[in-house]
Amino acid sequence: MKKGKATIHDIAEKLNITASTVSRALNDNPRISENTKKQVLKMAKQLNYQPNHIASALRSGKSKLIGVLVPTANRNFFSSVVRGIEDIANELDYKVIISQSYEDPEKEIQTVDALLNARVDGIIASIGKNTENFEHFKKILDKGIPLVLFDRITNELEVSQVVIDDYYGAYETTKHLIEQGCKRIVHFTSPKKINIYRERLRGYEDALKDANIPVDPALIEESNMQLEDGRTSMENIITKGIPFDAVFSSSDYAVMGALQVLREHKISVPSQVKLAGFGNEPFTSFTAPPITTVDQKSIPMGRVTAETFFELLKLEDKKSATHKTVLKPELIIRESSLKTN
């Protein structure tokens, strides 16, 4: 044992358990047995262990901070993932700081610097829509700092990641609309090459094919999928006189815009046109009618992402281990997509 103040590592060594178990025991984590807790507390007293987080951060180089980089913290999806990350982090006495890229590649680079500046022990990130160069993420990996990506990932980085099965979510939603009698389903997607929208488009197309319904490119509208974009896309389809009986949007915001335009045109939802979104933003349950959507299991995603992160933190060589988790999303059926009599 080193001279000077005792650390959790000293307690761990004496008891032949891991430092993380000691930390959990000291934090009264329910996953640790009462017996272990008792032993840890006894040894802590014996070694005159004094918890001092700032001092311990300075000594060991650990700040006990996780930096989370998200496009925007005010989307329900991202804020719920952060909530899930915090649940796990707090159990382990880690704190979370958030920084936003606002989908701006330049700002994303600066944000990574800001988090590194804050001496975080690692970074959890979701990549901005417009990012095409990933050098700033490579820099994190090159420094040996743990990095886990969630939801918005890229194949250009060899890195641990947690995603949902977007293909499955889109396939199930499209299948549901077909079962409700829809044959001409508009799809709102993004022109950007990020994985999530590509997978949702693929799910939409495959569900149509499996039901022997041809994929009609005229029904596919590309945009940034904000509320205004959804309005424009819906107006486009209506103005062109393209027949349609449903809209499946890869974004809840865009489907909200579609609902507004349909209302203005006195087109009834769901009797004339059925609607489904993606993301389960809270407002989808507030609207009249409430909107069918896909829940992305955001809190579980945050928890799994944090667990992956802490696994990585334990490893000597942060770069060699990558782990990919795929979670199943859940179709939430509401009035907007149901057959009327």
Added chain:
Amino acid sequence: MKKGKATIHDIAEKLNITASTVSRALNDNPRISENTKKQVLKMAKQLNYQPNHIASALRSGKSKLIGVLVPTANRNFFSSVVRGIEDIANELDYKVIISQSYEDPEKEIQTVDALLNARVDGIIASIGKNTENFEHFKKILDKGIPLVLFDRITNELEVSQVVIDDYYGAYETTKHLIEQGCKRIVHFTSPKKINIYRERLRGYEDALKDANIPVDPALIEESNMQLEDGRTSMENIITKGIPFDAVFSSSDYAVMGALQVLREHKISVPSQVKLAGFGNEPFTSFTAPPITTVDQKSIPMGRVTAETFFELLKLEDKKSATHKTVLKPELIIRESSLKTN
């Protein structure tokens, strides 16, 4: 001039201008004249100045990070304030990191520690609803670290603050409802003693008094004002058979709950009951009918808060100077509160 690498302070000294002007000039800030920019760039070249933020942070103790503490980053109000703070901070080459208290006093204390751990140059905060002890904020001040509060403030701290005129917003909203013919206006408020709800209640009461309408305690419903609370409050009023012709809620979420309950009871909005909220959350414009609400000028509030922060950062004695700014909110009139014929 010191030996070794040149700093912005060296450039400032040579040109007899402030370091902050040098920094702005190097960042191509539009507020700095082209002539000054030219001089700064020339001197930077002459002194072989190399910008290196991490090195400069270590040298000067400045991390160029601002820590922002908010109850939740996913409320439109808080995320927009953060956006306004980032606008100003980025102009000055500062970065923003966010940490959430989730309205939990214990977590708020930890969050302050996390931000201090991240070596932020100062903290901008909005206090959680349930916080009653302010020692963790006093600790920031005692360390001589700049602190600015916005929106959720307390009189127990001598500190710079930026608030909106909640009294004015509530008074104007209530007056508007009276002008639309309402006489029995329900008010949703919080039992918590935080300034914003107290001021809104006062504005509501004064507008009634000024119109010679008695304040009826039976019309005032106290709750946490989430969507579910708004539902419960509305059901309470209806079940008790208390006559009412409008609801003015101190929270948009609660007024949304009221709208749902009124819809379920086939009570028409706005012809039978008029509605108004507070906060201008985006969903208030999505609903049918769209809901009248009060815009809290969140982006300007963020900008003013950041400006107050940077003024404070320049001062030697951070504790002696306090500055209070009050912004006027704006009543946004939508269909939910308008007289029908």
